[in-house]
Amino acid sequence: MTTTGFGIDVGGSGVKGALIDLSTGEMIGERIKILTPQPSTPEAIATTVTQIVEQAGWAGPVGITLPSVVTGGVARSAANIDKSWIGTDAVALFGKALGGRAVTVLNDADAAGIAEDTYGAGKDASGVVILLTFGTGIGSAILHNGVLLPNTEFGHLQVDGKEAEHRAASSVKEKKDLSYKHWAVEVSKVLTTIEDLTWPDLFIAGGGISRKHEKWIPLLTNRTPVVPAALLNTAGIAGAALAASKI
Structure with a gap:
């Protein structure tokens, strides 16, 4: 190889x-x-x-x-x-x-999902792994035992009448000046909606805000484990x- x-x-x-x-x-x-x-x-x-x-x-x-x-x-x-x-x-x-x-x-x-699943936060995980990148919008990747299902657009998923990325992108946190506690509530709503549809084994949280994961990942209330992305840029x-x- x-x-x-x-x-x-x-x-x-x-x-x-x-x-x-x-x-x-x-x-x-x-x-x-x-x-x-x-x-x-x-x-x-x-x-x-x-x-x-x-x-x-x-x-x-x-x-x-x-x-x-x-x-x-x-x-x-x-x-x-x-x-x-x-x-x-x-x-x-x-x-x-x-x-x-x-x-x-x-x-x-x-591409980020493939990398995290192969080399990063998902390398030891089996089953369904979902990467979400929190930035201007919300990007997504879903993999099952290392196999990518391309072009998922979970950022556009409707969550309580509003698109997921209009609710929980990191840009929304900045624009509305939300505390991590209040933003985590919105992220939890999005994650719960996704997990009710796909039943993943692991969420990987990416995007620049994942560098401060200790401030918000512990506040999430969804059932699936969430870990920060490892590879970042x-x-x-x-x-x-x-x-x-x-x-």
Whole structure:
């Protein structure tokens, strides 16, 4: 099996790439980051991705995350990137930009979920593992014994008449200046709704607010265990690299 891979995580503010040790999920060397071009059109992002790969001197397959639903290699939605992504064949676009090499493209939360399940907080868990990233919205990934069910959108789940991410994203906490105690009540409502539908064995809480997990995870009242994500900023890159290694 290949022991080194390359992943790129496309975000609304930055495009980040790194070599990944596929046995551990750890970065090899420095992460390369270029500010997301504005407007963040498919062509502009493809140019940025090419710059990162060339700067790294990487010649193998490349895994790329998008803040989009991705089916059959095609972007079906666009969160924090230009709306012209919708309907774009991302695999064909990046493959052409990178000289015809093998490329895989997946949703950013799915990539983080794969990485956490393989290398991070879920590596010793069996059964159904759900990663939720709490940020501007709520991203989600669901895995069963290491197998991803792609493109879940639990952030858009209706919880007591309101979308989950409008209730419990970390941006809502900031906007409404909620205490951790009050925000945890909203997070618990979302988790309880998800667990009533899917009966997971473990929740992994990601996003920047997971760094302060000791302030809010103990306050949650849902029944399923919740643990903080372990990989933080490298999860998307590591998951993308791992997905590309299986092309």
